[in-house]
Amino acid sequence: MSGLSRQIEALGAVLLAVIWISPLVFAFWAAFHSTSDAVNFNLLSPWTLDNFRTAWDGAPWLRYFLNTFLLVTVILIGQFIVTTLAGFAFAQVQFPGRDFIFILVLMQLFILPEVLIVENYAMVSRLGLFDSILGVGMPYMASAFGIFLMRQAFKGVPIELHEAARVEGCGWFGILWRVYVPLARPTYLAYALVSVSTHWNNFLWPLIVTNSPDTRPLTVGLSIFGAPENGVDISVISAATMMSVAPLLMAFLIFQRQFVQAFLRAGIK
Amino acid sequence: MSSDTPFVHADGVAKRWNGQLGVENVNLTIPRGSFVALLGPSGCGKSTTLRLLSGLELPDEGSITIDGRDVTAAAPSDRNLSMVFQSYALFPHLSVAENVIFGLKVRKVGAAERREKLDRALEITGLTGYEARKPGELSGGQRQRVALARAIVANQPLCLMDEPLSNLDAKLRASVRKDIKKLQVELGITVVYVTHDQTEAMSMADMVVLMKDGHIQQTGTPEELYYKPANTFVAEFVGAPPMALIESKALPGFESATHIGLRAENIQVATSGKGRLACKVSECEFLGSETFIGLTHPAASGLTVSLPGLKTIPAGEDMEISFSDSDLHFFDDAGKRLATPAG
Numbered sequence: 184m185s186g187l188s189r190q191i192e193a194l195g196a197v198l199l200a201v202i203w204i205s206p207l208v209f210a211f212w213a214a215f216h217s218t219s220d221a222v223n224f225n226l227l228s229p230w231t232l233d234n235f236r237t238a239w240d241g242a243p244w245l246r247y248f249l250n251t252f253l254l255v256t257v258i259l260i261g262q263f264i265v266t267t268l269a270g271f272a273f274a275q276v277q278f279p280g281r282d283f284i285f286i287l288v289l290m291q292l293f294i295l296p297e298v299l300i301v302e303n304y305a306m307v308s309r310l311g312l313f314d315s316i317l318g319v320g321m322p323y324m325a326s327a328f329g330i331f332l333m334r335q336a337f338k339g340v341p342i343e344l345h346e347a348a349r350v351e352g353c354g355w356f357g358i359l360w361r362v363y364v365p366l367a368r369p370t371y372l373a374y375a376l377v378s379v380s381t382h383w384n385n386f387l388w389p390l391i392v393t394n395s396p397d398t399r400p401l402t403v404g405l406s407i408f409g410a411p412e413n414g415v416d417i418s419v420i421s422a423a424t425m426m427s428v429a430p431l432l433m434a435f436l437i438f439q440r441q442f443v444q445a446f447l448r449a450g451i452k
Numbered sequence: 453m454s455s456d457t458p459f460v461h462a463d464g465v466a467k468r469w470n471g472q473l474g475v476e477n478v479n480l481t482i483p484r485g486s487f488v489a490l491l492g493p494s495g496c497g498k499s500t501t502l503r504l505l506s507g508l509e510l511p512d513e514g515s516i517t518i519d520g521r522d523v524t525a526a527a528p529s530d531r532n533l534s535m536v537f538q539s540y541a542l543f544p545h546l547s548v549a550e551n552v553i554f555g556l557k558v559r560k561v562g563a564a565e566r567r568e569k570l571d572r573a574l575e576i577t578g579l580t581g582y583e584a585r586k587p588g589e590l591s592g593g594q595r596q597r598v599a600l601a602r603a604i605v606a607n608q609p610l611c612l613m614d615e616p617l618s619n620l621d622a623k624l625r626a627s628v629r630k631d632i633k634k635l636q637v638e639l640g641i642t643v644v645y646v647t648h649d650q651t652e653a654m655s656m657a658d659m660v661v662l663m664k665d666g667h668i669q670q671t672g673t674p675e676e677l678y679y680k681p682a683n684t685f686v687a688e689f690v691g692a693p694p695m696a697l698i699e700s701k702a703l704p705g706f707e708s709a710t711h712i713g714l715r716a717e718n719i720q721v722a723t724s725g726k727g728r729l730a731c732k733v734s735e736c737e738f739l740g741s742e743t744f745i746g747l748t749h750p751a752a753s754g755l756t757v758s759l760p761g762l763k764t765i766p767a768g769e770d771m772e773i774s775f776s777d778s779d780l781h782f783f784d785d786a787g788k789r790l791a792t793p794a795g
Contacts, residue, residue: 343541346508351555351602352529361558365545 207428213421221418234422238408241419243396244426247404253316254389254400255382261324262378263371269325270333271359275345285334291327297387307392314394323382329374336370337363369444376442383431401427457520459484459642460505460610465514467500473666474500478514480661480671482644484609487636489657490646493689497666498646499614505644506612507531518610533610534603538618540595542587542602549574549583552601559606573605576635593624600632604639611636613645617652629656650690654678662686684787687713693744693756695781702729702751706782709790713781716744716756719773727772731755733765747771 213221214235220228238244272278273285296303303322312318340363348358364371386402393399399407405427409420435442460482467474475497482488490498503509505516507528515524523531534555542551550557552573556566574580577597587595596616603611616632617625633656636643647653653660654674662669662677662685670682681687687695695713700706722728731747743763747755757773765771782790 341539341541343537343539344543346528347535347537347541347543348554348558349508350506350528350533350535352558357558361554362543365543368545 210421210424213418214425215422216418218416218418221421234418235426237416238419238423238426242404242408242423244401244404244423246396247399247401247427248430250316250398251383251400251402254319255379257316258320258323258382259375259378261320262326262329262374265325266329266333266374267359267364269330270337271363273330273334274337275363276355288327288330292331296322300388300391303388304391313392314398316398319389319392319398319400320382322388326378329378332370332374333367336367340366372441380431380435458482458517459486459519460644461517462501462505463515463517465501465504465511465516467504467509467511473497475504475663475666478504478668480668482642482659485640485642486658487633487643487645487656488659488661489653490644490661490663491650491653491689492648492663492669494648495665496663498648498661498663500666501661501663502612502614502644502646506533506535531610532608533612534606534608536599536603536611536613536616538615540587540599540616540619542595542598544587546586547583548579548585548587548590548598548601551587551598552605554602555606569605569607573601576604577601592620593628596620596628600635604635604641607639608641610642610644613643615646615648617647618649625652632656650692654690662689664689680789681713681781682789684711684713684783687781687783688754691715693758694754696752696755697783698729698749698752698755700782702749706780709782710785711783711787713783714755714775714779716758718775718779719755719757720775721757721759722772722774724770724772727774729755730770730772733767733769733771735767736764738762745771747773 215230215232216225216228217231217233219225269288273281273288299322307313307318307321310318310321312321344362344366345358348362353361384402385400386406389400390403390406393403396404405423408423409415458481460480462478462480465478465480466476468476478497478501480488480501490501492498500509504511505518507523507526507530510525515522517523518531518533528535543554546554549570553561553566553570556569561569570583571580574583577600579594579597579601582590582594582598587598590598596619599616603613613632617628620628629652632643632645645653645656654677657674659671660674660677661671664685670677670686672680672682677686677690681690681695684697688697693716695715696719698712698714700709700712703712706712729749729752731749731752733745734748735746737744737746742758742760745757745759745763745765747757749755755773757771784790
C-alpha cells in the first residue's frame with residue numbers, strides 16, 4: 184500500500200518536473216537547430232549555432248545585458264540599504280506608532296505592483312526619472328517583503344549582543360553595521376537571490392517606463408526582438424531567450440547548494 | 453582623590469516597570485578595588501541593579517556616581533566599565549581575537565596597541581593559541597574566558613559580571629571562581645558580581661549585597677551576613693543548611709523576640725530528657741565528611757543538626773537537641789534582628 188502510493192508520488196513528481204522543464208528543454212533544442220527541424224521535432228537533424236549569430240546581430244544584446252545587470256544591482260543596493268535601516272528600526276528601535284507603521288508597510292504586500300503601475304509611472308515622470316535605470320528600479324527599493332525579512336532576522340539577534348556592543352562603545356550605526364548586518368548574512372543572501380531573479384525577469388514595468396535601447400533591460404529587448412512585426416522565427420527567438428536566461432540559470436546551477444542552504448538557514452532562524 | 457571616597461555610589465535608586473517593582477531605594481557604596489556580590493533569589497532585582505550601574509537601564513529615581521562622576525543618565529560606553537554577560541554575548545561571526553578587541557576597535561585604538569593588549573589579555577586568561585577560533589568552536593569554559601578577556605582587555609577600572617558562571621558545570625565553576633578572584637586582585641579592578649549562588653558570593657566577595665523583591669536586605673562582609681543576619685530572610689538564605697527559625701514561645705525566657713535563629717553547627721544532640729527541644733528525625737542527608745539530619749518540631753522550621761561521618765537514623769525517631777544561648781539569633785515580629793539578646 185505505502186509502496187504503491189510512494190510510487191505514485193514519485194511518478195507525479197517526475198511528471199510535474201517534465202511539464203515544468205519541457206518549455207526550457209524545447210527552447211534549448213530549438214535554439215541549436217534550424218527552424219523547420221525544430222518545429223518538426225526532427226531529432227536527428229544537425230546542430231547549428233546560426234540562430235545565435237542571427238539573434239546576436241538582431242539587437243544590441245550587450246547593452247541589454249548591461250542594462251539588466253545595472254538594474255538588478257541598483258535595485259539590490261537600494262533594497263539592502265532601505266530594508267536594513269527599516270528592518271532595524273522596526274526590530275530594535277522604540278518609537279511611537281511603530282507597530283502601526285509596520286502594519287502599513289506589510290499592507291504593501293497585499294497590493295499587486297501592477298495595480299500601481301499608472302501611479303508609479305506618474306511619480307517617476309514627476310521625479311524626472313522616466314526612461315532611466317534608476318526610474319525602473321526605484322519603485323522596488325522599499326520592498327515590504329525585504330523589510331519584513333530583515334526585521335525578522337534582526338529580531339533573532341540575541342539582545343545581549345546588542346548590549347555588549349553598547350557597553351563596548353558602539354552607537355546605533357556601529358551596532359547595526361558590526362553586529363546585526365554580519366549576523367543576518369544568510370538572510371541577505373536569500374533575499375538577494377529572490378530580488379535578483381525577480382528583477383532579472385521583470386517585464387511589464389520596465390516595458391512601460393523605458394523607451395530607448397539605452398535603458399531597456401533584457402526582457403523588454405527580447406520581447407521587442409520577438410515581436411510578430413519582426414516575423415516569428417522560433418529558433419532565433421529561442422536562441423535569444425537562451426542568451427537572456429543563461430547568466431541567471433548558470434549562476435543558479437553553480438550556486439544551487441548555497442542558495443538552498445541560505446534559504447534553509449534564513450527559514451530556521 | 454582620597455582612597456576612602458566610594459568608587460561606585462548609588463543613592464536612592466529605583467526602577468519600576470509599568471508600575472511593577474524593579475528595584476526600590478537601592479543605596480550602595482562600593483570602595484575602589486573591592487569585589488562586591490549582588491546576591492538573591494531569581495527576580496529579586498540584582499540583575500536590574502547591575503544593569504542600572506551599567507547604564508543599559510536608566511533609573512526612574514536616584515543618582516549613580518562612578519569614580520566621582522555623576523553618570524545617572526550617561527550611556528554605558530561613557531561609564532568606563534566592562535561587562536561579562538550570563539550568555540557571554542560573544543559575537544558569533546568574529547574570531548576570539550576580534551571578539552576581545554571589539555571595543556578597542558570601536559574606540560579607534562591603534563593597531564599596535566590593540567595587538568599588545570590582545571596578547572596580554574589572552575595570556576592572562578590562558579587563551580593564547582585560540583585567536584583564530586570562532587566562539588562556536590570553543591567549549592563553554594573557553595567561551596567564558598573569552599568573555600573575561602574582552603572585559604579586561606581595555607583596562608576599565610570597573611567590571612560588571614552578570615552570573616558569569618551559571619552556564620558552567622559545577623567542577624569548572626569552582627576553578628573559574630578562583631581564577632576570577634585572582635584576576636580581580638591582580639588587576640586591582642572593582643568587580644560587581646551578580647549571582648544567585650551564595651557559595652560564589654560568600655567565597656569571592658569582600659562585600660555581599662543580599663536582595664529580595666527589589667530591596668536590599670543586608671549589605672556587609674560575608675562574615676557579617678553569616679554571623680549577624682539582619683533579618684529572617686538573610687538568616688534563611690545564607691548558609692548551607694540555612695539557619696533554623698524557632699518560634700520563641702517554644703523556648704521559655706525569650707518572649708521579647710518573635711523568632712529565634714539557630715545554625716546547624718551550634719546544635720548538639722542531647723541524651724533523652726536533657727535536651728531543650730524534642731524533635732523528630734525527618735531525613736538524613738549524607739555529604740561524606742558529615743551527615744545533615746533534618747528535624748521537625750511543631751514550632752520550628754529548617755532545624756538541622758550536623759553529625760560527623762555517616763549516620764543513618766530512621767525517619768520518625770525522636771531526637772532531643774541542646775544549644776547554648778550565646779549561639780542564638782533573635783528577630784522581632786517584623787523579622788528584623790534584635791541587637792541585644794532578648795531575655
